Amino acid sequence: xxxxxxxxxxxxxxxxxxxxxxxxxxxxxxxxxxxxxxxxxxxxxxxxxxxxxxxxxxxxxxxxxxxxxxxxxxxxxxxxxxxxxxxxxxxxxxxxxxxxxxxxxxxxxxxxxxxxxxxxxxxxxxxxxxxxxxxxxxxxxxxxxxxxxxxxxxxxxxxxxxxxxxxxxxxxxxxxxxxxxxxxxxxxxxxxxxxxxxxx
Amino acid sequence: xxxxxxxxxxxxxxxxxxxxxxxxxxxxxxxxxxxxxxxxxxxxxxxxxxxxxxxxxxxxxxxxxxxxxxxxxxxxxxxxxxxxxxxxxxxxxxxxxxxxxxxxxxxxxxxxxxxxxxxxxxxxxxxxxxxxxxxxxxxxxxxxxxxxxxxxxxxxxxxxxxxxxxxxxxxxxxxxxxxxxxxxxxxxxxxxxxxxxxxx
Numbered sequence: 001x002x003x004x005x006x007x008x009x010x011x012x013x014x015x016x017x018x019x020x021x022x023x024x025x026x027x028x029x030x031x032x033x034x035x036x037x038x039x040x041x042x043x044x045x046x047x048x049x050x051x052x053x054x055x056x057x058x059x060x061x062x063x064x065x066x067x068x069x070x071x072x073x074x075x076x077x078x079x080x081x082x083x084x085x086x087x088x089x090x091x092x093x094x095x096x097x098x099x100x101x102x103x104x105x106x107x108x109x110x111x112x113x114x115x116x117x118x119x120x121x122x123x124x125x126x127x128x129x130x131x132x133x134x135x136x137x138x139x140x141x142x143x144x145x146x147x148x149x150x151x152x153x154x155x156x157x158x159x160x161x162x163x164x165x166x167x168x169x170x171x172x173x174x175x176x177x178x179x180x181x182x183x184x185x186x187x188x189x190x191x192x193x194x195x196x197x198x199x200x
Numbered sequence: 201x202x203x204x205x206x207x208x209x210x211x212x213x214x215x216x217x218x219x220x221x222x223x224x225x226x227x228x229x230x231x232x233x234x235x236x237x238x239x240x241x242x243x244x245x246x247x248x249x250x251x252x253x254x255x256x257x258x259x260x261x262x263x264x265x266x267x268x269x270x271x272x273x274x275x276x277x278x279x280x281x282x283x284x285x286x287x288x289x290x291x292x293x294x295x296x297x298x299x300x301x302x303x304x305x306x307x308x309x310x311x312x313x314x315x316x317x318x319x320x321x322x323x324x325x326x327x328x329x330x331x332x333x334x335x336x337x338x339x340x341x342x343x344x345x346x347x348x349x350x351x352x353x354x355x356x357x358x359x360x361x362x363x364x365x366x367x368x369x370x371x372x373x374x375x376x377x378x379x380x381x382x383x384x385x386x387x388x389x390x391x392x393x394x395x396x397x398x399x400x
Contacts, residue, residue: 049256054252168261193273
């Protein structure tokens with residue numbers, strides 16, 4: 001089996017959401033699996049190359065329109081959230097707690113959170129919303145509370161972010177395969193060529 | 201005849217160079233013409249939405265590798281210039297002087313300058329290099345000197361940059377068609393869909 005594709009995303013990134021709707025099918029076409037990694041691209045994120053995408057850009061008219069157009073281009077349901085750029089630390093904690101135990105269930109949780117934010121305009125920074133989504137998947141209240149607040153859960157997300165920083169991640173979505181970095185949905189055709197015919 | 205595509209580029213932008221090799225053919229497929237606009241995306245450039253692409257990003261290992269990979273992806277000859285990010289004010293002055301008089305000749309000049317920089321690793325901030333390229337196209341020394349230093353030529357570039365700022369341009373390459381903005385080579389498929397089937 002070939003190495004999996006590492007897929008990094010932030011729950012509040014429109015482009016990360018769009019990628020989440022595309023990457024599994026792309027990988028499957030080339031008999032690859034995908035490892036989903038939720039990260040938190042907030043002000044504390046320190047990329048290896050000191051690359052910082054200005055937050056003014058992510059909230060610009062250009063990007064708002066571009067995300068809508070990109071979703072339409074790919075046929076992905078999308079509505080600009082009324083509160084773009086919410087804190088995603090807690091969503092990431094719950095994701096990793098579930099995903100570490102059961103990757104498939106973790107991805108289901110991620111998909112429901114992304115759908116809640118980017119289709120239903122729910123506030124995924126609110127603990128009640130996350131809990132309601134977790135409950136839909138049969139996650140018990142106790143496991144959920146641990147995921148939200150246990151020190152180990154915080155440390156888990158911090159380690160994930162540290163690892164992303166060390167690997168040169170600086171945006172969402174971000175893909176790494178065989179050490180090669182691809183940033184953005186717009187690099188998916190290049191990633192696909194890599195999978196088809198190797199390094200170029 | 202449908203409205204032309206406005207194509208903005210900076211002579212020192214690898215992505216702008218790659219776009220220059222693609223845009224005319226794309227436009228021709230849809231019976232559109234292309235208006236080439238050389239701009240100078242230096243520290244003085246003030247985008248409408250205050251979007252500033254960090255120069256650290258343009259010189260990062262990621263972008264250097266990405267530009268090489270993108271060129272390979274499109275089959276465009278490309279060699280990272282040894283002096284990436286040179287000043288392109290003078291190249292833009294000469295371009296506009298020629299292009300205003302003869303658009304086709306202006307584009308030929310642009311292509312030779314881009315080739316000099318991105319294939320032959322010549323320093324396109326040097327007046328001698330620009331003059332040698334202009335001479336290849338039969339531009340007389342007097343016309344060249346005017347283009348380099350006449351107040352009208354400086355004002356011409358400034359007006360072009362002001363117009364780009366006012367239209368919401370903030371990077372290279374940048375395309376505008378029917379008021380819709382597309383930033384980057386990676387938006388060419390979306391631009392093409394727009395030309396095929398209208399707004400979406």
